[in-house]
Amino acid sequence: MTNPIETRLKDLGLSLPDAPAPAANYVPWVRSGNLLHVSGQIATGPDGLILGKLGQDMDVEAGAAAAQRCALSLLAQVRAACDGDLTRLVRVVKLTGFVNSTGDFTDQPKVINGASDTMVEVLGDAGRHARSAVGAAALPFGVAVEIEGVFEIK
Amino acid sequence: MTNPIETRLKDLGLSLPDAPAPAANYVPWVRSGNLLHVSGQIATGPDGLILGKLGQDMDVEAGAAAAQRCALSLLAQVRAACDGDLTRLVRVVKLTGFVNSTGDFTDQPKVINGASDTMVEVLGDAGRHARSAVGAAALPFGVAVEIEGVFEIK
């Protein structure tokens, strides 16, 4: 294995999940030119969906761990879009992070940092991205975090 | 009429609304290169705005019908951007669906399927798109659904 990104993942003790398949009439990603739009990835761990609402029944640390899982799912989709070769990923362009939040929870940035930090740990400077982090009234199936992304690939 | 997409719409018993005009200092769509960004389309039926909050006073089926109306409005905008010729639409790249939700409503995907399914029914494979579906605390005028889109056109 000489692919440096896969090596980096291993060094970090991380592994990408199988690229989750959406359960509807849409697809995990669409490429247009060099831009890859990846569908919102909902927080999923080894034991299934990561449910919770920040400000109610989940703390920031657990939220950030959920966001990391979303980042890994995004990278799994990018890898699939790149025929298995993540070195074709030029740059993470933009992440939009939705945090399942009560009306008075205000630490969305700390939660989404779980994804942002992972992107940079795995990809280095290519992982630095524009970002928004906002509170959602509710998310699919009650997951804690959903993150979508735009990526430049070659 | 030989335009296959218009024929398909007719076969499905669907018709596109007039491309709704925004009521503010913005525009329905902007093209940059081959990418077309279409403004968020709020659910509007023959009788006006489709109001409701999922988990409170609207069920999933009605929400999905509202999402279908958003999809038709999006296609109406794309058609306008393509000088009336929807065959210039190469691909629906990305839809972002906001569902007016209470804090415990978790079926956003089933609601937005009303739009996703319509895109594929009308456009075939070109209608398959990346997607996010999230819960919004509130939406303009109290509508049930708002959907924005990115499209590749030629």
Add this chain to the structure above:
Amino acid sequence: MTNPIETRLKDLGLSLPDAPAPAANYVPWVRSGNLLHVSGQIATGPDGLILGKLGQDMDVEAGAAAAQRCALSLLAQVRAACDGDLTRLVRVVKLTGFVNSTGDFTDQPKVINGASDTMVEVLGDAGRHARSAVGAAALPFGVAVEIEGVFEIK
């Protein structure tokens, strides 16, 4: 000073803030081709963050003023991305405005108009953009408005 946009800003009595630096492992903007994705800018005035929730403790007029501040922060980021020369901005492509809202606040468009109007006042036709305005259950630090943007630059 012959740069017409800077002159226009001055004529309007507006000035761009320093391009705010994000406080995390992400960056204010990423350019890919001619598209510039700018991170969500949270409402910040001369006295610091503009906190509030529409429908609860902030009215539409104050919300629109907060949205204007987001627009100025977005333009500050675009200027930084253009090496200080806003005349390299070809077009504001898309704004997505998140309004910190109670469940029954429905004037998100009027709030985000504070940003849309500013873009057109400052930039003229190049400022006309596609847009979405939605209600967020909560926003970072409790700010009233967060707006992200996509821009075409040369």
